Amino acid sequence: MPLHQTLKINDSTTIYLWKITEPFEDLFDTVALTDVNYIRLNTMKSEGHQKGFLSVRMLLNHCGYSDFDLYYDEFGKPHLNDGKHISISHSFDFSAIAISDENIGIDLELIKEKVLKIAPRFMEISHLEHLSHQDQMKKATIIWGIKESIFKLENEVGISFLDHIFENPFQLAEKKCTAELHFNNTIQQYTIYFEEIDSNDSEQMSQNYTLVCAMK
Incomplete structure (x- = not known):
């Protein structure tokens, strides 16, 4: 049961990470799905997406929930039946869920070279000045995760x-920052937490991910 890591953000917020090592069949046989999500699973063309979807349900099971406790609103945002807030993310070999008493958003991303090519589309490039190439990739990935x-x-x-x-x-060493949303003539402020996640893969080159959490 590869629960990779648990991160306690505050007294009411915990993030759980699952490293996906199981074959599809093992994941599928372990979790129970609603009829709607069974159909949704079968419409996914990529086995990687299917395994990410199922590993999220493994995390729900670990936290004492099941797929039947999870629902999505009209905008696609996930909710739990008991009123707790949940956010979900999946990237390649990892999935993550955050459960909290507060509204929360998380994002999990594999650190890749491509992020620097698309950075001008989502961020102010001057924020990457005076950094090594590797740290530029890390920071750009965190900034994408913040947004x-x-x-x-x-x-x-x-x-x-x-x-x-x-x-x-x-x-990068601070692992915490703030951000703002300027939208609909209002300014919202957020506290951001970020962490680097190491895949710890001894059989091949280890790959690192960034995990970002946003809270008001």
């Missing part, structure tokens, strides 16, 4: 990563 997490938390149509969500200056 994705806030977008998930707010779940409003029309929010632009580049034009509406702004991270305040931060250092």
Whole structure:
């Protein structure tokens, strides 16, 4: 049962990470799905997406929930029947869920070279100055995660990563920063937590991920 890591953000918020090592059949045989989500699973063309979907249900089971406790609103945002807040993310070999008493958004991303190519589309490039190439990739991935997490938390149509969500200056070693959403003539402020996740794969080159959590 590869629960990879548990992160306690505060007294009411915990993030759980699952490392996906099982074959599809083992995951499928372990979890129970609602009829709607069984159909949804079978429409996924990629086995990687299917395994990510099922591993999220493994995390729900670990936390004392099941697929039957989870529902999605009209905008696709997940909720739990008991009123707790939940946010979900999946990237390659990892999935993550956050459960909290507060509204929350999380994003999990594999650190890849591609992020620097698309960075001008979602962030102010000057925020990467004076960093090594590797740290530029890490910081750009965190900034993407900040914007994705806030977008998930707010779940409003029309929010632009580049034009509406702004991270305040931060250092990679701090693992915490603040950000703002400027949208619909209001300014919302958020506390951001971020962590680097090591896949710890001894059989091949270890790959690192960033996990970002946004809270008001």
